[in-house]
Structure formats: structure tokens, C-alpha cells
Amino acid sequence: MDVATQRMIASKGGQAAHQKGTAHEFDSEEARRAGQKGGEAVSRDREHMAEIGRKGGESRQSASRLARQGGKEEKR
Structure with missing residues (x-):
């Protein structure tokens, strides 16, 4: 199944859940805690x-090197 078809099906499922009233919506505090938890999990992988x-x-x-090269070219 291609990505576009998969997204379309998932979108329909989300819309149906919202219409039915069973969809979960994160509040800002809950989203912050989830992000913090994910960050802690990732940072354990040294x-x-x-x-x-x-x-x-x-x-x-690389950016520094390009900036230095750009400066040299301008002086020529």
C-alpha cells in the first residue's frame, strides 16, 4: 500500500472517531509530558x-567552511 492511500485511510478513521466523540485530544500539559517522556527514552540510547x-x-x-570560502571568493 502506498503512503498516500495509507494516510487517506488513517484520516478517515480519525474523522470517524471525532464524529463519534471517541477521539482523544491532547491538552498542552499532556502533550508536554509525552514529549518529555519520549525525549528521556531517546536520550538513554548513548x-x-x-x-x-x-x-x-x-x-x-561544513557551514563554517563554506562561510570562510565564500569570504575568500568575495575578496578576489
């Missing part, structure tokens, strides 16, 4: 966190 840090460092280094 290897994953190290990979994220490496990617951020590489991205920052």
Missing part, C-alpha cells in the same frame, strides 16, 4: 545520541 552529536558537529563545520 550510541544514538553520539551519532546525533556527530552529525551536528559535521553540519556546523
Whole structure:
């Protein structure tokens, strides 16, 4: 099943739940707690966190390198 079809079916299910009155809607406090819980779970995976840090460092280094190269080209 392609992604578009899957999304359409899920959307219909969500709409039906709302019409029926059985759909759950997060309030801001509940959403905050869920996000915090997910963040704690992800941060326990040290290897994953190290990979994220490496990617951020590489991205920052690349941006810095491009900025320096851009400055040199402008001076020529």
C-alpha cells in the first residue's frame, strides 16, 4: 500500500472517531509530558545520541567552511 492511500485511510478513521466523540485530544500539559517522556527514552540510547552529536558537529563545520570560502571568493 502506498503512503498516500495509507494516510487517506488513517484520516478517515480519525474523522470517524471525532464524529463519534471517541477521539482523544491532547491538552498542552499532556502533550508536554509525552514529549518529555519520549525525549528521556531517546536520550538513554548513548550510541544514538553520539551519532546525533556527530552529525551536528559535521553540519556546523561544513557551514563554517563554506562561510570562510565564500569570504575568500568575495575578496578576489
